[in-house]
Amino acid sequence: MLSDLFIRLRSLFRRGTVEAELDDELRSHLEHLVEKCVRSGLSRDEALRRARIEFGGIDQVKDECREAWGVNLIETVWQDLRFAVRLLSKTPLTSAAALFSLALGIGANTAIFSLIDAVMLRMLPVRDPEQLVQIKFRSPQSANLRQSVTNPIWEQVRDRQDVLSGVFAWGPDTFDLANGGEQDSVHGIYASGGYFATLGVRPAAGRLLNPSDDLRGCGGAAVLGYGFWQRRYAGAPSAIGSMIRLDGHQFPIVGVSQRGFTGADVGEPLDVAIPICAEAILHGKDSFLDDRSAWWLLMMGRLKPGTTVEQTAARMNVLSPRIFSASVPLDWDSASQQLFREYSLVADPAGSGTAGFTGIRKQYGQPLEILMVVVALVLLIACANIASLQLARSAARRREIGLRMSLGASRTRLLRQVLTESLALSLSGAALGALFARWGSVFLVRMVSPSHDALFLDLSLDTRVLVFTSAIAVLTGLLFGVSPALATTRTPAVAAIKETLEQAGGGRSQSAAARWIIAAQVALSLTLLVGAGLFIRTFTNLMSVDAGFDRSNVLLVDTNIHNAQIPGPARIPFYGQMLARIQALPGVVSAGQTWMRPLSGSEWNNNIEIPGRQLPNGVDPLTYLNWITPDYLATMRTRLIAGRSFDARDSASSLPVAIVNQTFARRFFPGENPLGMRFGTGERGPVRAKWLQIVGVMQDAKYDDLREDFVPVAYFPLAQMADVGESSTFEIRTAANPSSLIPAVRDAIGSVNRVASLEFFTLQQEADDTAIQERLLAVLSGFFGALALVLTAIGLYGLMAYVVTLRTREIGIRVALGASRSSVLSLVLGDLAALVIAGSAAGAAIAFWLTRYVQHLLFGLPSIDGLSFALAAAALAVIVIAASFLPARRAMRVNPMVALRYE
């Protein structure tokens, strides 16, 4: 109704005019009344008196008129608000405590959920990831699942499988955008035509690759990753249709993949995808497409709706003989070929290893779930704070409420007052929380970003979460603020007034609730602290684990000489020249070269054989291989345990030799001296000889990542290799900061070959980046553990301060009657101590129980890590003492005279 709105607004904003009009109107009425009385014969004074009596209280009438305008509600709310602020500022510390608990709780939750949301979106933008299975295979001799396949195997699988609704294959690679010199490398994949469609990824612009792009002899097409498109092309639509140079070959860009899609591999961003057939464009006659010994592709499929993994695996098993018979490596010896025919395909939903969305779930899903539980606990603690502070406050207000009721305040009016107060507190806490969330999420992302791959995260605050957490906090405030007030307004006013302050404070049900809340807070905090201790210790263990090499001051240089067009046999002396130049650089302590970069996740492995022996059943023959140069072990500071290192004696014409690690020696030659023993690598490939003689045993060193158990490793000298590839890595130990040597190394390699493309890492960086998940958990659980402590301290402090205030009179009486300080202290603290101990015990039990669920995420810790428990308990004890110190001191200093006069 317009008149309604108009009158409300007019009375609100033209207050003066409206009030004056009301005055006029009422005065006019009064004058009429007086005149009437005068006409009936009264004197003017008498008439005035009579009129006033008859009219009644003018102010009351005015009030009722104002009520009729509908402004009264707004006014009383405003009044309530001012009163609430006044009341809250009367106990500034307690109020600030409540405010900050809320702000921290809401802020931290919103920040972490925004981050998790961003990470989840980044990780899982595919359709129904639970339907995806990785297709692997196993040799009848080994329990190990192997995932890399050749293109002939993939083509057989693609054409013969009939049990999956879709299959695709991809091969990760890096492509160089630059034209020689330092590599401008991007993370790319060769993708089969069904890659995007089977994953269920949509284009953000243009189109994605489809089966017609992936036909033999194709001209090539490139799809950009969303992040890459944003970084390099600023998201310009004109990028589509333009050309991109990859390893010196031009590809037309046909589209951009869905935002947040980072490919089927964990941890690597997806910058560009080209079809598998385009591999022939890049590598010409060295192409892998028909190479039956090039293991460079990974396969994945989507289950048909309604079929189980087991059904699918059974069908794959039936198909296996035909698939493998059609793709036998022709250069293998006949025994190996026969074994190959017996390989069987497996559908692996767990997707262990680096590939697979289910693998992502396993690797990142659980830490994220843990963090969600952690933040939920933190929010609980924050809410507990609000609850206990509101309870304390309402206890102290019983008398005030009783007094106001007896003075005629209506119950609704009083409840509205309490409601306003709770809301004022909660809403300002929520507002402050939004601010904290803003800062918090920026801070968090900075903390968890890997060193060289900054996380590409959309950091907009999650308003849904902000609203949700705020709503929870507001509800808590209302519940614990209003329900005691409800109870109070139900008790007869007189009884409430008569209660002394301390009786009110000890209101039985309320103080029982407050005690429960404190005990629960202590328990939750201890749980969080133990968790933080476990994850922080896991991370530090991982960082300080003996990896078998010294990770400080080592520069790693990935080198690719594809552009130099050097034929296979000439590469070894060519590498020798490069290494010599690097070794001659000032600041270089020593330098080596390998095929596989340590901790890179790339591996070369094979099943080994021992001449004249059969490996016992249950001994896994899989051994990880690499070729190295003589100074490699010294450069990595990997100790030689027995025998000798490689040196100039080892040449193409001398006896083929190898160095193995301790695990190799223990597994294949238990109780024997491995020196002088011989072994072979089955399929020969780059290894020249069928049998190699062990000349040295080195200490165990990590091959793939820091968490792995040591695996059997065998190294061969570069000089004895039959064939070496175009890519390799130089390891350079430097005297000072390794990064400072990058320009000199670039020039040194450039002086041998200008078009070699290079990429620089440090070993430290590599090691750090293998522990990203552990760092995320350590940093965040530590952060939230600390936050829980702070919140608990705030809650304890606020409650203690209130208790002391409420009992000031009682304490005064006791002191006046001769109570000692220590008895006062035990009066105040005794109760608290019992609560804290009970809470801690419960917390320890919860933590003990939960540890089982995170056991596999821990590293280098006993199954029950006493130190983490002890540290958590100690931290909690310190905080409890600190929080209760000030109120306790105040209690001890109560002056009996002042306290007794207080009422």
Next chain:
Amino acid sequence: MAADRVELPQGTLDLLILRTLALEPQHGWAISERVQQLSSDVLRIQQGSLYPALHRLERRGWIKAHWGASENNRRAKYYELTKSGRRQLDAERDAWEKLTAAVAQVLGAAREGV
């Protein structure tokens, strides 16, 4: 002053005000005088409740106010019935008549039964 004055039943004040204003625009004093006069001094409006009622009706949009000069040339706030006020008056009058008729019928039946 008549001794047989009757308390106004709840909700009838609005009806009386609307009815009075249906004759012509009036200010507050005149409304109360008119009601008293029309009811032969039986009904007398409490001064204290008249003005809140007027303001409430104004906010509902049933009456509107304007300032004018009163009979003795004073500034006075005149209220007049709006269109929706007239509809409201009709509705309330119907309801009232039904109510009183029903009540009278019950009372009459009761008397006959005695």
